[in-house]
Amino acid sequence: MTDHLTDDQNETLAFNLAQPGDYFALLKPRVMSLVIFTALVGMVAAPGAIDNWPLALISLLAISVGAGASGALNMWWDSDIDAVMSRTKGRPIPSGKVQRADAFGFGLFLSVLSVIVLALAANYLAAGLLAFTIFFYAVIYSMFLKRSTPQNIVIGGAAGALPPVVGWAAVTGTAPLEAWLLFAIIFFWTPPHFWALSLFKSEDYEAAGIPMMPNVKGEARTKLEILIYTVIVAAIAITPVFFAFASWLYGAVAVILGGVFLAGSIRLYAAKDEAATMRASKSLFGFSIFYLFLIYAALLAEHLLGLHG
Amino acid sequence: MADNNDKKTEIAEGAVEDRRYRAQSTDEAAEQLDRDAAESDSGQGHTGHDDFLSARDARATGEHYRMTPEEEKSRKRRSIAIALGIVAFVVLIYLITMLRLAENVGG
Structure with a gap:
């Protein structure tokens, strides 16, 4: 856009060129796909067979739209820092394709719509949990935590961890301890995942003024905390076996994956020079995605194939 | 009442100016703004992008915005x-x- 114009004028110039795809990009499709997957696992792992699959699928759609809506609200709020960071400057608002106000309206509208649809298709508990998830991500994490504390992604991780609980609640109307174990796996997985990313993107976060752990407490402390959280997540990932909603087969997968995750964290912790730290953090970041996917996929497969119990 | 009419006239004039910036594309509009700003700096023409009004302002006056x-x-x-x-x-x-x-x- 043109440098000498104010933000409002630039937004006006871009207003009429926005495509439907730009609005879809506001929903963070990759995050949405992870939410769909984890919420589906929550639904399938819940006790008792799903007796109404069409309603369960509509509920899943509502959960994913709700997650996307919170992504749009996050992009609305963070458009200033998104424009500074290499990872996010191509997003619809900083790239000038969508106006901030339109992203806000879009996110708010879809938030309300998704909660209403989930209440109609499933139940009020699931709808309430979805509403809380959206509120937590858009308001608590984006508006308060993200720019104020290096614990931002630790506490904020609760928003990303809630979808399996919402899924569980959607098909059972309850949210027992087992559902919160699924929550805990993602909750304790989030810090090593994002801190590994922030180790090799620390300049980006520094430029945007976001107090991520490496910028505030330093690399050594970040590596130590990554190691601690990896131990916790590896241990928690095994607990479904003891709560009888996963079999020994899942337990074996969780132990092996946890071991590999832990080995990656130890390698990162032991990395002495800059190059080794970069390599180890990139490798750990990549594996963390693979880890979460496989842990949840193992649970999904067990329940779909009837192997558990 | 008189103030209201003055305000409407002012907005309508702004809207007419706005159409100039909405020539064929956003790039052309930006170039037009650059030219106007240069004219303004040299004391000629109108006042550059201070006159820029959004399409929404134009609609409020009943003016038509050509896309x-x-x-x-x-x-x-x-x-x-x-x-x-x-x-x-x-x-x-x-x-x-x-x-x-x-x-x-x-x-």
Whole structure:
């Protein structure tokens, strides 16, 4: 856009060129796909067979739209820092394709719509949990935590961890301890995942003024905390076996994956020079995605194939 | 009342200026702004981008804003997406209602 114009004028110039795809990009499709997957696992792992699959699928759609809506609200709020960071400057608002106000309206509208649809298709508990998830991500994490504390992604991780609980609640109307174990796996997985990313993107976060752990407490402390959280997540990932909603087969997968995750964290912790730290953090970041996917996929497969119990 | 009329006239004049910036594309509009700003700096012409009013201001006065073909195409695509979204929502609510009814009837 043109440098000498104010933000409002630039937004006006871009207003009429926005495509439907730009609005879809506001929903963070990759995050949405992870939410769909984890919420589906929550639904399938819940006790008792799903007796109404069409309603369960509509509920899943509502959960994913709700997650996307919170992504749009996050992009609305963070458009200033998104424009500074290499990872996010191509997003619809900083790239000038969508106006901030339109992203806000879009996110708010879809938030309300998704909660209403989930209440109609499933139940009020699931709808309430979805509403809380959206509120937590858009308001608590984006508006308060993200720019104020290096614990931002630790506490904020609760928003990303809630979808399996919402899924569980959607098909059972309850949210027992087992559902919160699924929550805990993602909750304790989030810090090593994002801190590994922030180790090799620390300049980006520094430029945007976001107090991520490496910028505030330093690399050594970040590596130590990554190691601690990896131990916790590896241990928690095994607990479904003891709560009888996963079999020994899942337990074996969780132990092996946890071991590999832990080995990656130890390698990162032991990395002495800059190059080794970069390599180890990139490798750990990549594996963390693979880890979460496989842990949840193992649970999904067990329940779909009837192997558990 | 007189103040209101003055304000309307002012906005309408601004809207006419706005159309100049909405020539064929956003790039041309930006170039037009650059030229106007240069004229303004040298003491000629009007006052550059201070006169820039958004399309929304123009609509408020009843002035018409002429879109470029590219903008019209984008608007058409957005309109189609909105229409499909509304249809999908209606179908979704219908499905939920029928499935819930079937559940209740089936006990």
